[in-house]
Amino acid sequence: xxxxxxxxxxxxxxxxxxxxxxxxxxxxxxxxxxxxxxxxxxxxxxxxxxxx
Numbered sequence: 001x002x003x004x005x006x007x008x009x010x011x012x013x014x015x016x017x018x019x020x021x022x023x024x025x026x027x028x029x030x031x032x033x034x035x036x037x038x039x040x041x042x043x044x045x046x047x048x049x050x051x052x
Contacts, residue, residue, distance in 0.1 A: 026040060027040060
């Protein structure tokens with residue numbers, strides 16, 4: 001958990017914690033190269049295979 005040095009603990013921000021476990025943020029912008037797109041796709045597929 002980040003910001004441990006500030007004294008924040010699990011449960012201090014329940015909405016943010018819930019969202020971080022449910023939301024997938026993908027890098028999408030007009031300058032994303034084909035290689036970068038493939039890297040994103042490969043990582044998603046790898047994660048899906050590991051967690052399946």
